[in-house]
Amino acid sequence: PGQIIAVANQKGGVGKTTTAINLGTALAAMQLRVLLVDMDPQGNASTGLGIKGRDRKVNTYDLLLGDAPLETVCTGTRVPGLDICPANGDLSSADVALLDDPHRLRRLRRALREADDRTPRGGYDYVIIDCPPSLNVLTLNALVAAHAVLVPLQCEFFAMEGLTQIMDSIRKVQRGQNPELRVLGIVLTMFDRRNNLSADVAAEVREIYSDLVYETVIPRNVRLSEAPSHEKPALIYDPYCPGSHAYVALAGELRARRRIA
Amino acid sequence: PGQIIAVANQKGGVGKTTTAINLGTALAAMQLRVLLVDMDPQGNASTGLGIKGRDRKVNTYDLLLGDAPLETVCTGTRVPGLDICPANGDLSSADVALLDDPHRLRRLRRALREADDRTPRGGYDYVIIDCPPSLNVLTLNALVAAHAVLVPLQCEFFAMEGLTQIMDSIRKVQRGQNPELRVLGIVLTMFDRRNNLSADVAAEVREIYSDLVYETVIPRNVRLSEAPSHEKPALIYDPYCPGSHAYVALAGELRARRRIA
Numbered sequence: 001p002g003q004i005i006a007v008a009n010q011k012g013g014v015g016k017t018t019t020a021i022n023l024g025t026a027l028a029a030m031q032l033r034v035l036l037v038d039m040d041p042q043g044n045a046s047t048g049l050g051i052k053g054r055d056r057k058v059n060t061y062d063l064l065l066g067d068a069p070l071e072t073v074c075t076g077t078r079v080p081g082l083d084i085c086p087a088n089g090d091l092s093s094a095d096v097a098l099l100d101d102p103h104r105l106r107r108l109r110r111a112l113r114e115a116d117d118r119t120p121r122g123g124y125d126y127v128i129i130d131c132p133p134s135l136n137v138l139t140l141n142a143l144v145a146a147h148a149v150l151v152p153l154q155c156e157f158f159a160m161e162g163l164t165q166i167m168d169s170i171r172k173v174q175r176g177q178n179p180e181l182r183v184l185g186i187v188l189t190m191f192d193r194r195n196n197l198s199a200d201v202a203a204e205v206r207e208i209y210s211d212l213v214y215e216t217v218i219p220r221n222v223r224l225s226e227a228p229s230h231e232k233p234a235l236i237y238d239p240y241c242p243g244s245h246a247y248v249a250l251a252g253e254l255r256a257r258r259r260i261a
Numbered sequence: 262p263g264q265i266i267a268v269a270n271q272k273g274g275v276g277k278t279t280t281a282i283n284l285g286t287a288l289a290a291m292q293l294r295v296l297l298v299d300m301d302p303q304g305n306a307s308t309g310l311g312i313k314g315r316d317r318k319v320n321t322y323d324l325l326l327g328d329a330p331l332e333t334v335c336t337g338t339r340v341p342g343l344d345i346c347p348a349n350g351d352l353s354s355a356d357v358a359l360l361d362d363p364h365r366l367r368r369l370r371r372a373l374r375e376a377d378d379r380t381p382r383g384g385y386d387y388v389i390i391d392c393p394p395s396l397n398v399l400t401l402n403a404l405v406a407a408h409a410v411l412v413p414l415q416c417e418f419f420a421m422e423g424l425t426q427i428m429d430s431i432r433k434v435q436r437g438q439n440p441e442l443r444v445l446g447i448v449l450t451m452f453d454r455r456n457n458l459s460a461d462v463a464a465e466v467r468e469i470y471s472d473l474v475y476e477t478v479i480p481r482n483v484r485l486s487e488a489p490s491h492e493k494p495a496l497i498y499d500p501y502c503p504g505s506h507a508y509v510a511l512a513g514e515l516r517a518r519r520r521i522a
């Protein structure tokens with residue numbers, strides 16, 4: 001396939017889903033073909049793109065269990081060029097269902113690679129995987145399947161503290177099941193100009209992780225949190241808001257960094 | 262023991278840890294003896310109360326595995342009357358370690374009840390359990406151990422969508438391993454007067470869940486998110502800020518509701 005990017009951070013509420021939806025939309029707006037894989041039993045990425053409950057009967061859980069191929073599971077969205085593998089609560093049974101499979105962490109990798117074998121060049125330019133807030137079998141499947149991982153980091157103290165845990169998990173996967181996995185970068189989210197905390201966190205993270213931290217910073221912007229209730233990405237709900245601009249810039253920076261890497 | 266309250270919601274970043282720390286502190290300030298059990302491998306409640314990594318060698322993981330009794334695991338904090346069972350990354354191995362135990366969901370319940378048998382009246386008035394952002398073995402242990410569950414709800418669209426999932430899980434536990442479990446209430450958090458989204462979400466939740474929703478609303482207040490970097494609850498870091506006032510009011514409402522219940 002094209003580049004498979006996992007959007008992961010075990011800290012909750014840092015902007016994983018908001019980043020997956022809006023980065024995906026911004027890339028699709030550049031005439032790229034994008035697939036969003038919703039790996040969270042909360043199904044927020046699916047909800048944010050307007051996928052109704054009745055249209056998730058076949059979903060990422062079936063993909064992981066090998067009960068349905070990618071072509072059957074994925075469906076179009078109201079964003080041209082952006083497809084999605086939707087998710088619902090079924091996914092929370094994946095832990096138990098895959099227990100006895102020694103290769104349980106490679107299920108998603110296999111499903112994506114097999115789909116690519118069937119349609120090598122007709123596939124997607126980018127596959128973006130939205131992960132749940134934990135380091136469980138779902139997030140590990142995403143890290144094993146991915147070429148690279150993007151870590152959204154809320155500009156808050158607890159989120160900064162949690163950075164070492166996700167970086168440790170990535171290193172473990174690199175040493176084990178996916179040596180080619182690389183860290184695409186850290187994206188600062190919900191940056192609030194009005195308080196010092198955001199600036200302090202941003203400065204500290206840039207000092208420790210330097211070039212890994214993207215130049216593009218996603219500001220705290222209420223339009224980003226209003227958009228899901230309208231079942232649209234912010235880029236469609238309010239294309240001129242600061243949040244949308246930031247995600248378009250993020251897509252640009254991601255593409256530019258790819259050329260350099 | 263006294264009343265055991267689980268603070269739970271699988272949606273990430275809704276204010277579970279902030280509520281556990283500051284509600285615990287507000288109850289301790291009323292001369293009540295409070296124990297905070299950190300059930301999250303992120304260990305944010307432990308960090309927010311200044312427990313260093315070297316002081317978490319014995320932690321909630323040992324309590325769950327039965328390797329150490331409550332008296333050995335719990336330790337004092339800088340808040341008079343507030344003890345904590347600290348947590349660290351060890352806890353993320355609990356899933357696998359408890360796999361073969363048919364009673365794996367009752368481990369915390371057993372540890373707390375056994376401690377109470379040893380010191381019936383000398384124990385705690387309140388035990389508050391901070392849960393991770395998932396419905397896994399850790400959160401289920403908390404729901405099986407608890408008398409009641411408090412659900413923090415961020416005033417955002419995705420968080421509101423997720424309310425049915427936590428309510429479903431609570432019902433399953435009530436029908437199964439813990440029939441006495443009751444829903445203490447829903448606490449609206451990060452309410453932002455500046456935008457309509459908070460007001461819309463609050464109105465919708467009050468309409469659906471009516472009396473279950475606490476009168477006390479926790480405002481978005483940067484002092485709440487600054488406090489953990491000083492290793493203090495907001496009630497000590499800045500006792501007069503809107504966030505601290507709200508948590509003191511929450512403790513008052515919780516006590517009053519208990520008399521009525």
Ligand SMILES: Nc1ncnc2c1ncn2[C@@H]1O[C@H](COP(=O)(O)OP(=O)(O)OP(=O)(O)O)[C@@H](O)[C@H]1O
Pocket residue numbers: 011012013014015016017018019040044131132133189190191218219220221222224225226228243271272273274394417418419420
């Ligand atoms: N830059 C932003 N400005 C304002 N609100 C935001 C921003 N990014 C995300 N939000 C809102 O903050 C909340 C948390 O974001 P989101 O759900 O994307 O995080 P997450 O990491 O996917 O959460 P989870 O850990 O539960 O999966 C959501 O209600 C979202 O709408």
Ligand SMILES: Nc1ncnc2c1ncn2[C@@H]1O[C@H](COP(=O)(O)OP(=O)(O)OP(=O)(O)O)[C@@H](O)[C@H]1O
Pocket residue numbers: 010011012013133156157158159272273274275276277278279280301305392393394450451452479480481482483485486487489504
């Ligand atoms: N009322 C508030 N006003 C402003 N910031 C807040 C408020 N409540 C919590 N925060 C901040 O928002 C972030 C998320 O809160 P917190 O970590 O308590 O949520 P959580 O539900 O415990 O997250 P997780 O799902 O990762 O366990 C933290 O950085 C915290 O400091």
Ligand SMILES: [Mg+2]
Pocket residue numbers: 016017018040044131132
């Ligand atoms: Mg999410």
Ligand SMILES: [Mg+2]
Pocket residue numbers: 277278279301305392393
């Ligand atoms: Mg927490």
